[in-house]
Every structure is written in structure tokens, then in C-alpha cells.
Amino acid sequence: PGSIPVTGILAQEPYYPPRKDLGNNYTSYIAASYVKFVESSGGRVAPIFINQDPEYYQTIVDSVNGILFPGGSISITNSSGYGMGVQLLYEAVVKKNLQGTYLPLWGTCLGFEAIMYLSAGMTNWLTICDSMNEAKPLGFEPGFRQSRLFTGVPGNILEALWQEKVTVNFHRWCMTRENLTASGLAEDFLLLTTNRDADGLEFVSTVEHNYLPFYGVQWHPEKNAFEWDTGHKYNNIPHSHTAIKVTQYFGNFFVNQARLNSQKFFSTEEEKAHLIYNYEPTDVSGFTGFNQVYLFS
Template sequence: MSLLRPIVVLALSAVCMGYAATVITAPSSNNRPIIGVLSQELSRSLENEWGELNYTSFIAASYVKFLESAGARVVPIKINREMSYYTDVINSINGLLIPGGANFYNTSGYGLAGEILYNLAIDLNNQGDYFPIWGTCLGFELLIYLMAGKDDPRIVCDAWDKADPLDFEIGFNKSKIFSPAPSSVVDILATEPVTANFHRWCVTKELLTEANIVNDIDILATSVDHEGLRYVAAFESKTYPFFAVQFHPEKPAYEWNIREKNIPHTANSIHVSSYFAEFFVNEARKSTHQFPTLEKERSSLIYNYAPTYTGAANKTYDQCYFFTD
């Protein structure tokens, strides 16, 4: 492929050509995709600053912008709700993004809601109803945890505030994520420090083997932490349209805090991040779910909430959506 060919053309042409065969059959393209983003409890730093306002959960605005940049709308998914809420929302949206965060164990609303949504997505796909999931950082770890039957396969590591290239695995170019990628994206990822890593837990190939899920996923790339530990950086399910990366593709374009020094903001890092956004939104286009009424759709969208500028307080996120319900 030409290095100069626009990424959006390549991403759209990839939809037309189709990805590698999967168990699930994807329907025709939906040009009005809506993706749910899972909320979570306030982090300690956010709680210290905004906890007195009775906020119960939040979503970093960078995830919303990431998806909107590729042509999707966003619905915030609340935590600590009844099963009927999650069933209704997953049957109304076209994909799920599970963002990074702090904790996913069953004491967290994020973890409980994530498990419910994961199981609902499994059921949908088993019925031939195409429904993709994207996991970023803690979302990556949550998917691994659930695939392993809630037997945590992670190990403590130090990959905080670290920008890295990806070390691709053999066969990565046949994967759903990377087979449509232009050579410019692959070359940048393989040679430049364009992935923003902010995690203190890692999953290695050996741990995935011990967890008996290494045959359920395709490991696509690895990276190395500050101490030289090699960990899995990207994978996709062999059976379901589930994709995950340990790094943060939303940060290069949308997070500018000066406390963390190694978020890449180069033109190439933005080019790569845009590819990941377009890839997942194109996956969501394969879902034909819709809200039962236009009124319900409109009342569910993130547009009903105003983001708060949190970056001025030197927090991790420049903007956040806060929720009280």
C-alpha cells in the first residue's frame, strides 16, 4: 500500500473487502453507529477534588472524543444498575468500549457491569448478532480476567508513563485488527514510541498459557516494561469480535496533562491512534442494533452531559464526564 494513501480510505475499503473469516457473520454496514462507554467509580484524585458533589461515576472525555473522531456517537453506560438496564442498553448500541481505570474486582461497579456486559455480548454473538467489544488498559485486563474464568492471570509490572513501539507477533498481519492497516501505520507502530502505556499490571504469554486461554485468543504484539518484563500489548479473540490493547490510543490526541511526561503527541502517534478509532467504529458499523425510539436514543446520548475541565487541577484527564445516577 502507498504510504500516502489516506487512512480513512483504507479503513473504509477494508470494510468493503471484509476482514478475516470469523464464527460470527457481520451484517450490512450501519452508518449511524452508537458505542457504549462503561463508566466507573471516581479515582482517588478525582474523589478528592470533586467527591463532595455527589458524583458516583465518570468517563474520561478522551474516550468519547476518540470514538466521535471516527464517526460514532457515544452512550455512557452507568454502573450499579439492574440487569434489565444492561440488557436494554446492549440491545440498543452497536459496540462497547471498556476503558482504562483502577479496579475491576467484584467490589467495583465497573467490574460487575463489565462482567454483565461481557456475558451479554457473548450471548448476542452466539446467536449470530454481531456485537464488538474494545478493551483499553484495564479494559484489556478485565477481558483477560473474564476469559480466564475470573482467575486473575496478571503480574505486577512497571509500565507507567512509558511510550513504546510494538513488537509484532508472527501472523499479526492476518488479524482482524491489523490486516486492514496501511503500511504507514504498521511501520510507525513497529519502529516509533507511539503507544502510551500507563499500567502497573501486565499479562505475559506464559501466564496466558497457565490460564488456559492462550488458544482462545491471538496475541498480536508485545511490549517491554521499565524493568525489561515482556508483556502482551494487543490481542483479539479467535471466536468473537473482541479486541484489546494494553496501551491508550485515545491519549495522544486528547490528553495533555504535564504531570505525565511521555504521552506521545507526534503527528505519527495521532495517525496511528486514528487508525484504531476507525477500526473499532467500523466494527460497530456491522451491528444493526438501534434504540426503540428516537426519543430514547436522544435521551441516552453523551450530549446530555457537559464535560468538566479537570486538567487545570493537574489531574490525569483533561476533561471528564461526571454522573450522579
């Protein structure tokens, strides 16, 4: 309430071999677009590192005002550092909310898939699909306007989401409508939008939890404003005036959700030690689908 919220963003192992020319013996990264997504809406970011003990993740959950699971190309099971991190964070965030502390959780693409996996009791109901480098409008479900996520969306942004290709997709796994129901997830999550992949398969593209402040998008709102064609085959990211407004709306929505949480780090010094300002982004546009990433040893 009135403070500048801190969102914890989980790192993950690089999907490409570490490169010596970057001058860093790194083991994980966070794409800078997720950091900018939060910062451009008035929030701050604390990177959450992988391969830490449960106490570390509990401290993060007790200190930040929101958690973001980013997209990427790594396992969502506990065979990866990312997968173990999302599991420990998810369990702690669920418990925190059930105990009465409002702590929002956002999942984008891989992060959305992780939320689906964990919410289904670590059972994988995802289906192989093909929606890489595809920009699409959203297919809205009946009742979407009654959701927390869309109840306040301005008419011009809603029209763009419905009629223009302003949501970009980069994923090889999908949650179908049928599996959302068969898994029991439809009892806990409100289906807000769907889309179809390159082969016509319908997939779930936006959800929110019925009573927990959990939000999942299979598409990438952060890319419209902060990722550009790097010559690395990803050239369909929309950058129109309305596409940028889409990024801003969803960034503002999540940061405003984080403002409803009043948690703080133990001290100003501890907070400073956790913030992303202790690190510098690295240009990786020559060989990845990102423009910049934060690299961590």
C-alpha cells in the first residue's frame, strides 16, 4: 500500500551452452525483458536463484510482494533447478495465501505450464503443440469480463486483444480445454482465453485462479515492448502502438496486484542486496532469441 513493490523473478539454466566470450562462468539467467516488464510499471525486481535450499525460497516468499515464473526452455519438473525452484516457491506461495497474506503469482509461457503442472499435483497434462513465433488475437471465453485480470481493461486495449495480432507465442507444449477439465484444474482456474496453434489445435492461453491471486498466460506480454528481431528467426513480435499498450496493461495489472502485499525485507541493507541493480544485463542478441539477459554464476 503506497510502497514500491518488489517482484521476485526466478532464474533458470541457459538453454544454450555457456559462452566463454561473455566473460562469465554463468549457470543461470533471467531475460531482461521480464525485468523491464516489471520496472516499467513502477515495480522493482529481485532475482531468485536456482539450486538453493528451501529456507532461501521461504525467505524470498516472506519478503517480496509478488512472484513471477518466466518463460524459457527448461524442464518444469524438479529435474532442473528451475523446476525445483518453481515447486518450492509455488508451495510456499499457496501456503502464504491460504494463511491470509495476499501474494500474487504470475506465470508466462513455461511459467504458466509450471503452474498448471504443480496445480495438478505434479502431474503433466500438457500436450505437444506448435506455436512458435506466432502473433495472434485472443479468443475470449464467456464471462472473461468478470475476471480480476480483465474487469478493468480499457475498451481500446480489449478491442486490440480481440481483433489484432498483439499476443505473441513461443511454445511447444499446450494445455487443452479438454485436459484442463480432465485434470480437475477447471475447478480451480477460470478459463479466460484460448487460441489455436499452427495445426489448428485449440489451447488454453489465459487463466486466473478462482480464489488465489494466480495468473497464467501461455503468450508473452513482455516481448512486445522489450524484445526485438535479433536475426535469430524470431521476427513476428508485434510492436504496434496497441501492442505496446497491451504490454503496459498487463505489467500495470501485476505490479498493482503486488502493491496489495505489504511485506518487506528484514532491513534496507538486505533489500538492496537482493535487488537486480547489483547486476548488469548482457547483450546476447547475436545468438539467442533475447536482446539482453542477466547472467548469474
